[in-house]
Amino acid sequence: TLEEQNDNPITRFQRYLQINTAHPTPDYSSAVSYLISQANSIGGILHKTLEFSPGKPLLLLTWPGSHSSLPSILLNSHLDSVPAESSKWTHPPFSATRTSDGNIFARGAQDDKCIAMQYLEAIRNLRNNNFVPVRSVHISLVPDEEVGGFAGAAKFVESEEFQALNVGFALDEGQASVGDEFRVFYADRIPWNLKIKAKGQPGHGSKLYDNSAMENLMKSVEVVSRFRESQFDVVKAGKAMNSEVVSVNPVYLKAGVPTQDGFAMNVQPSEAEAGFDLRLTPTTDPEEMKRRIAAEWAPSVRNVSFEIIEKGPIRDYLGRPLLTATNDSNPWWLVFKQAITSVGEKLSKPEILPSTTDARYLRQKGIPVLGFSPMKNTPILLHDHNEHLRDTVYMKGIQVYESLISSLSSFTEASH
Numbered sequence: 001t002l003e004e005q006n007d008n009p010i011t012r013f014q015r016y017l018q019i020n021t022a023h024p025t026p027d028y029s030s031a032v033s034y035l036i037s038q039a040n041s042i043g044g045i046l047h048k049t050l051e052f053s054p055g056k057p058l059l060l061l062t063w064p065g066s067h068s069s070l071p072s073i074l075l076n077s078h079l080d081s082v083p084a085e086s087s088k089w090t091h092p093p094f095s096a097t098r099t100s101d102g103n104i105f106a107r108g109a110q111d112d113k114c115i116a117m118q119y120l121e122a123i124r125n126l127r128n129n130n131f132v133p134v135r136s137v138h139i140s141l142v143p144d145e146e147v148g149g150f151a152g153a154a155k156f157v158e159s160e161e162f163q164a165l166n167v168g169f170a171l172d173e174g175q176a177s178v179g180d181e182f183r184v185f186y187a188d189r190i191p192w193n194l195k196i197k198a199k200g201q202p203g204h205g206s207k208l209y210d211n212s213a214m215e216n217l218m219k220s221v222e223v224v225s226r227f228r229e230s231q232f233d234v235v236k237a238g239k240a241m242n243s244e245v246v247s248v249n250p251v252y253l254k255a256g257v258p259t260q261d262g263f264a265m266n267v268q269p270s271e272a273e274a275g276f277d278l279r280l281t282p283t284t285d286p287e288e289m290k291r292r293i294a295a296e297w298a299p300s301v302r303n304v305s306f307e308i309i310e311k312g313p314i315r316d317y318l319g320r321p322l323l324t325a326t327n328d329s330n331p332w333w334l335v336f337k338q339a340i341t342s343v344g345e346k347l348s349k350p351e352i353l354p355s356t357t358d359a360r361y362l363r364q365k366g367i368p369v370l371g372f373s374p375m376k377n378t379p380i381l382l383h384d385h386n387e388h389l390r391d392t393v394y395m396k397g398i399q400v401y402e403s404l405i406s407s408l409s410s411f412t413e414a415s416h
């Protein structure tokens with residue numbers, strides 16, 4: 001029918017993708033309204049909008065379970081996206097164009113609007129089959145993940161509303177897999193912003209002398225680069241995955257004495273600065289890392305100083321690294337795995353996520369969380385130009401979540 005042509009899982013996904021929630025001006029209110037309308041069209045879903053920071057809504061959807069006193073299942077997805085450089089895309093990033101081969105192009109197609117809509121479509125299908133969950137199933141749609149989650153998930157996990165959910169297990173986003181197996185993530189790397197600032201002797205651009213700010217900074221950059229290479233060599237030798245080493249990448253350089261049309265070319269400046277994106281593994285000793293930075297990367301004897309901005313928690317409330325067990329000790333892991341294999345799918349070896357998600361705030365509270373986005377045979381395009389997802393992959397993902405949501409919500413062996 002005409003209605004089915006205009007309103008089906010793919011068009012509903014496309015409509016969500018067409019809402020521009022990219023930074024720096026994400027349209028959160030349209031996204032929240034749309035998701036509430038979707039929840040209403042499913043029926044039996046409660047909704048509540050929380051606002052921990054003005055203009056940054058967090059939508060909480062609840063499918064009540066028959067035994068709602070049992071710990072619940074939380075499905076998380078962020079509302080926001082990173083910016084897109086329109087002119088470099090083959091299809092406009094908020095058009096959600098579907099090509100003849102079935103690829104849907106949009107910022108957020110993989111990261112991570114797919115999972116939000118797949119959660120909802122899976123619940124829609126389960127409800128149509130008269131499935132009733134034992135545990136309550138909550139979906140949190142959070143703002144500002146892409147900028148650190150400080151106005152969203154970080155505040156949410158500290159709230160009374162969150163406490164009241166009594167979450168026993170959660171799913172959050174993962175990454176696409178280029179092969180035939182799904183990937184699953186049991187931890188995130190830990191993001192630090194590192195700024196190295198050098199001071200030094202200013203002087204004439206023609207003069208060779210020691211202890212200029214630029215020389216001091218460049219020595220630091222060389223030391224950091226050597227560390228970077230040592231870590232990358234381990235990866236290149238096949239001894240570790242990218243996410244199992246410490247990464248450090250320069251992201252800005254700031255120096256020079258400004259003039260009207262650029263920089264003075266014959267003045268050696270007295271200050272220079274470099275910024276680095278540093279990612280620790282979940283088990284890196286942060287104190288040792290700080291000692292290394294102080295002693296080797298930015299020693300004060302060379303007139304350099306440094307600043308570390310730690311972006312979020314490193315340990316849980318008991319002081320343990322933020323890891324979710326993927327072995328028999330975690331009954332949720334066994335249920336998760338079984339739900340995947342029961343729909344004929346395979347999982348690759350659990351991994352650490354190379355980047356960082358809001359899952360860390362949940363793990364900080366001691367909640368087991370797996371990062372999972374059911375996209376296989378799919379290029380990894382998060383934050384890239386021409387981000388897209390194939391319609392058939394998206395549809396398969398709905399089926400995978402039906403299996404996951406029904407298994408997880410009816411699992412009652414765990415005492416907690």
Ligand SMILES: CSCC[C@H](NC=O)C(=O)O
Nearest residue numbers: 146147148191311355356
């Ligand atoms: C400072 S937390 C930043 C979180 C962000 N998340 C997705 O890309 C990331 O850079 O990994």
Ligand SMILES: [Zn+2]
Nearest residue numbers: 078111112173
């Ligand atoms: Zn994401």
Ligand SMILES: [Zn+2]
Nearest residue numbers: 111146382383
């Ligand atoms: Zn992202």
